[in-house]
Amino acid sequence: MTVDFTWLIGGPQGSGVESGANIFSKVCAQMGYQIFGKREFYSNIKGEHSYFTVRISNENIHSNVNDVNLMVSFDAETIFRHFDEISSDGGIIYDSELENTDTDRVRTLDGPFKERLHKFLESKNKPFTIAGVLEVAKEKGVKLFPVSFKSLLETLSDEVDNPRLRGLVRMYNVLGVSLSLGLIQMPSASLVDSIDDIFSKKPIIAEINKQAAHFSYNYASNNFENFNHNLTGVQKQSDTILVQGHFGTSLGKMVSGCRFQSYYPITPASDESVYLESNEILEIENDRPGSTIVVQTEDEISAIGMMIGAALTGTRSSTSTSGPGFALMTEALGWAGINEVPIVITLYQRSGPSTGLPTRHGQDDLLFTVFAGCGDFPKIVYASGDIEESFYDTGNCFNYADKYQIPVIHMMDKFLSSSVVTCKKFNSKKISIDRGKLLDAVEGEYKRFAFTADGISPRSKLGMDNGVFWNTGDESDEYGHITEDPQIRIKMMDKRMSKLDLALESIPTTQQAASFEVHDYTIISWGSTKGPILDAQSMLKKEGIDIGFVQIKLLHPFPTEHVKSLLKDAKVLIDIEANHSGQLGKIFKQNITRDIDYHILKYTGRGMTSTEIYDSLKKIVENKAAKREVLSHGA
């Protein structure tokens, strides 16, 4: 029997929603389930509403769905914002102390939301209170599980004779998680381990949390009435890991030999750099330890400057940033282009323009990235579709950078960075390291930008014996000295730009784009939409509707021939992207001169669910869709 269960935990930022979700995910993963979790949060440190949805299945899943089967909340706002997402067979565990709370008491409920909610409750003839919205849910069939978190703690505190526990609201998250696990009868064996893991640096806190977990788990088992969803565990799949969004690129960087990373703090990219720094000493097979130098710079301009400086020494170097930071880097990006410096910029997109929705998802930077920088220069733009893929793609990106001596922008996004998923254990030996024409020694006269048949010159590195060269952001001769000679200009421009053709010829087509079947109706997309698209595709397949999907990974230079051949049998093209203007569609049209028939777009800052995509695809197949379907699910 298929298990497909979605759990949601919400609360004010800083109340432990994330650690709660991590414990829950870990427990479920250890019971053999596949996990797809996603965090949503405001640009705020404390107080605003944040929530985490964890989807659990015994099959491979790649996305969230619209319906939530169980919600646990220890604050009123979570209930006000999400009560209507609970499925008719679902349930809500909530703090019974909140029943009389009205919307005006929740100061973080913003005006437009409150207005919509009031209108809705008025139409249902309900009061503007928690009791009111819960009644609406109950009428739909949702089961309610009221529990006073306060008295739960008081009883526990008496039972274990620890007065400190009374009023420890910091523990509400663990109470909520354990109540949920008790309700769905998830075996609790791994709950204790998971708590130990999460609080590994704080043993005393771990101890009281374990007491609380045990107590509330039993409370739910003994006091809550039967629930429709029992998840008692399934056969574990071997070689499965539970990873956070940035683990793919950070571990990929370690394995690929990236030894220098400079960065300036920005959401949602900084987690990667902080993780690299936390693991800065590296184990090296049969050798002394290696290390990654991680430098927090004064701004993103400095981050890219330092990275280029480090790359010139032959060190694989990188930075990680988001749209606004990347915008600041574009002048130096051109410098790396004209000087043929291999660098990798990991671009964790968020929703723009400008500061935009700083903690929300978006894929709005594709056109900007492809065209970033002044002047004509070659670069590679590459996008990963999920976390597992991003590990291996990181390896490829460093190889592209070295082989073509070119800046590479590896596009990721907030949807990926704030996901927590199970996936196949990363295999380092599937990553190869190709440094291209990087030299170890120089004999005789050396010209850094020597004209060669394939446009790539042997590359010396700063500090290497006999390898002296010059760089300049001006046009240069073969030595790297400034020139304004028109004939050399032509040769140098041609040399550099020819690398785009070389890349297209030599990057394996399997790395350029991935085809997940092609049918009359076929989707084209890029990046993190992959997960929800795959899930929507299989939902439709179960109904006998075949939809194709081509995921384009190499976005610049655009793999025109390969994509054309993949799509030759597709009759109706559907472009799916998390941006307003259908940016991939524009690039596609520019290169393939073929029209996109439908766009499915989302720019609320919230990631797409497979349900939404399924709904839109179905409308398209039934010929009921608009040419431009705009999605809006999610609080």
Place this chain on the structure above:
Amino acid sequence: MALKLSDYKTDVHNDWCPGCGDFGIVNALQMALAEMGIERDKATIFSGIGCSGKTSHFINTYGVHTLHGRVLTFAQGGKLANPDMTVVAVGGDGDGLGIGAGHFVAAGRRNIDMTYIIFDNGVYGLTKGQASPTLKLGEQTKSLPSPNTNSNVNPIGLAVASGFTFVARGYSYDVRHLKDLIIQAVKHKGLSFLDVLQPCPTYNDVNTRDWYAGVDLAKESMERHSRIYKLEDTRFDPTVNYAGEVEVNEKLSQALIKSLEWGDKIPTGVFYKNELVSPFSTRITDNIPNYLENPPAKQTISNNGLPNTDISKILDSLDV
């Protein structure tokens, strides 16, 4: 084979204006490299944008001509990845104290073991003489439509306040003295800064070679009354001799006060020197003990085309 001065010269045509102060700085830099016997392939000159930015092309070592204002960022990255090489960054005062001022301050906080030389002439020469950050308020150089409306940056004071641990000033027409200062700066353990007064004969008609030489002051007597004097000829002791708040504060304050001296008397030489502040490399080795023996540029990252980094412990911790 011992290196000669000529080994550090390239045959790139130098297109600076006749009489440009930059020539003296390039000569001093080449002389310093030769005197220290630094191998050509063990030094990198990073440069900014503008007339001074071309410097790296005239010196026969690794040369990286970067972007306007960003020279320190490239240079620091290079030095951190390959700490064995000698790194000298050069650029104009507009480059380092205008567009690049943020990097200037941040570099001071890091104290990476390298040298930064500012070619200080008060104008943006290559864009035809606009006022640059060191030009004094109310001064009007040749191509300004009206007198300068901004106050000047005090490069020495800013360097001292930002945390540079060696701060000195040279004069581009006193090449030997400048060469000595460069040697001291390069040998200094930490981030060293040299402010080099460098008359722009084409656009700065206020702070000219004659002005620095005090020709105007000497009108009556026909004697030369150079404005430039050397701190080492006075009883000024720039060195922080022991770690202690009183000592450090005293040396910092006297450097700041000295940096304000301008007009008829302009000090050159070392204003401040403190080797008791940990260089950045020490701060790294506190966390990564073998950083200096096995820096990023020297690490082996693969074995027969396969990665040699072992992340299995991390992966095991993620097992479910």
